[in-house]
Amino acid sequence: MTVPDRFLGVAFAAGDIVLELDSDYRILHADGAVTGTALGGAKGPLALPDAIAADDRPALHGAFDALSSTFRSGPIRLRLPCDDGEMRPFIANFGRLPHRDGRYYALLTSPAHYGTTASLIDHLVSARNRPDGGRAMLERLARLLTEPSAGPADDGVPHRLLTVLETLGDDDLNDAQVRAFEQRLSAMSLGGQGAIKLSDHRFAVVQEDTGDGAATRAMIAGLGEATGVDVRSATLDPSRALDREDAVRAIVYCLQQFTEDAQGFDIDSLSTNFASVIREANDNVSQFRRVLSEGAFSLVFQPIVTLANGMPHHYEVLARFDQTEGQTGSQANGPARPSPYATIAFAERTGLIAEFDRAVITRVIDKLNQIDDRHRPPRVAVNISGRSLQSDPFVTQLLRQLARHQRLSDRLSLEITESAEIKAPETLQSTINRVRDLGFKVYLDDFGAGGAGFRYLKALRVDGIKIDGSxxxxxxxxxxxxxxxxxxxxxxxxxxxxxxxEWVETPEQAAMLRGLGVDYAQGFLYGHPQPGLKVTPRSAVG
Structure with missing residues (x-):
């Protein structure tokens, strides 16, 4: 067996049709199951784009584009017309060899022999429409960039780059243009699976490049020209900025900020400052991990009073950072402490909020259990993020923890925050039911702050709501x-x-709420957050 025959045998072990193409994508040689297809019945030179279904050409051109910066592309799905009038589907992978300039190779495989057919897509679904808000998609993309093989280029070895794109003038685009753009972008991505749609007009794609990124940037520029879509983009090299753990979380955070057009995360800023931006995000993730591991946060308690008599009904537990437990007033002076809101918002965006919620509720339960039998613990409400409650491991551990401490059910309640992030209310209701079955009350925080407030009130059966202070x-x-x-x-x-x-600051506001029949109130009128739990002798409460 000759060397070419041996290689051909290897190719047929993986596919059904092997093609050799020239630089204009004309078919020079076709071997395998071509009989009865457009490839087998061609008279004279035939370009592969002309031999497949017209709807599949954008993806094919995307796969060819990718070969300008790396040695392999695909898989993509394409269909070949057959003599019987049917379209026969194939999964196609493409390659080029460094010593064979101007030659491309294609391997077409029947879907029946290809395990990932179902994951190939015709269009990109916006990450925002996913049940988890697209976090799993972002994490998968980030892992592609942080795998050991994704380091900087060395002697022509492909390395991985991240390109963020923003399409302009979307209102003037027709469905065919949008579909062609998304197909082509997906096909030119790493493994045909490295592109995601962040929002209606923002995208991210991971690609391989054997050089300094110039070929990738040219490829993205050509994408806009070929599809008629006006595109702004920035091609970034995370491998030069990330060399520590938590890189995945840092990349996810940056992509989320880019999606939401946050200050400092636009195309121009990322293009010039990406290394410093992502290093800062990575440092912040590491710092928050230290907060968790060292327990470097304190708890304060703000009263929630019964409006009918002005007496405390329960206390909301709030977190403070860089402050020793129990410090207040002049004891807590010194460098400005991080904003609790900003710190917790960062934990939400980086996926660390579940770990923080777990740490807070554990500390609160410990504090309640430390109160001796001569005193009655106050009622407290602990914030739990809607994001955390969409994490199966978090929910499992939470339910076990509550079951172990069920005797605290009349003292401890949960407030669901970040309800706008809840993507599957029916699943959350199952969790709420199990929490309430254990005797713990559940409140929905910041009700009315988002457009989904009333929808959640219909979908979720809770014990109470906290009306947004606005x-x-x-x-x-x-x-x-x-x-x-x-x-x-x-x-x-x-x-x-x-x-x-919430936000009750004046007697007039309190009187208005009483007149409307609101049950409880919280705000500076009744007290600022203070450290320490206020306990009552059991004899005083009967």
Whole structure:
């Protein structure tokens, strides 16, 4: 057996049709199961794009484009017309050899012999429409960039680059242009699976490049020209910025910020400052991990009072950072502490919030258990992120923890925060039911802050809601806002759901809420967050 025969045998072990193409993608040689297809019946030179279904050509051109910067591309799905009038589907992979300039090779495999056919896509689904908000897609993309083989280029060895793209003038594009753009982008990505749609007009793609990235940048520029889509992009090399753990979380954070057009994460900023931006994100992830491992946060408690008598009903547990437990006033002076909101928002975006929620509820339970039998623990409410409650491992551990400490069920309740991030209310309701079956109450925080508030009230059966403070603030100044607040409170009363008004700062606001029938209130009128749990002798409460 000659060397070419041996290589041909290897190719047929993996596929059904082997093609050799010239630089214009004309078929020079075709071997294998070509009989009865457009490849077998061609008279004279035939270009591969002309031999396949027209709808598959954008993906094919994307795969060819990718070969300008690396040695392999695909898989993509394409269809060959057959003599019987049917379209026969294949999965296609492409390659080129460094010593064979101007020659390309294609391996076409029947879907029946290809295990990943189902994962190949015709168009990109926006990450925002995924049940988890696209986090799994972002993490998969980030892992492609952080695998050991994804390091900087060395002697022509392919390395991996991240390109972020923004399409312009989307309103003027037709469906065919959008489809062609997305097919071609997907096909030119690493393994045909390295592109994601971040939002309606923002994308990210991982590609291999054997050089300094110039070929990849030219490829992206050609993508816009070929599809008629105006594109702005930045091609980035994470391998030069990331050399520590938590790189995946840092990349995910940067992509989320780019998706939301956050300050400092636009195309121009990323193009010039990507290394420093992603290093800072990576450092912040590492710093937050130290907060978790060292327990470097404290808990403070803000009263929530019964409006009818002004007496504390329970306390919301809030976190503070870089402050020793129990410090207050002049003891806590020194360098400015990180904003709790900013720190927790960062944990939300980097996927660390579940670990933080677990640490907080564990500390609260420990504090309640440390109160001796002569005193009655106060009621407290612990914030749990909607993101955390979409994590199966977190939910499993939470339910086990609550079951072990079920005796605290009349002292401890949960407040679901970041409800706008809840993508599957029906799944969350199952978790809420199990928490309530254990005797613990569940509140929905910041109700009305997002457009999904009333939808969640219909989908989720909870014990109470906390009305977003903006409604209380605006209801005093606007008849319209007052009407919304009145309807909200009335609906909750009809559903037997308790209501808590937030941001209560004046006696007039408190009087308004009492008049509307709100059950509880929270705000500076009744007290600022303070360290330490206030306990009551059991004899004083009967």
């Amino acid at each position: 409604y209380i603030r605006d209801a005093q100044r606007s008849h319209r806002d007052h009407a919304f607040l009145r309807c909200m409170v009335g609906l909750c009363r009809d559903l037997d759901i308790k209501t808590v008004g």
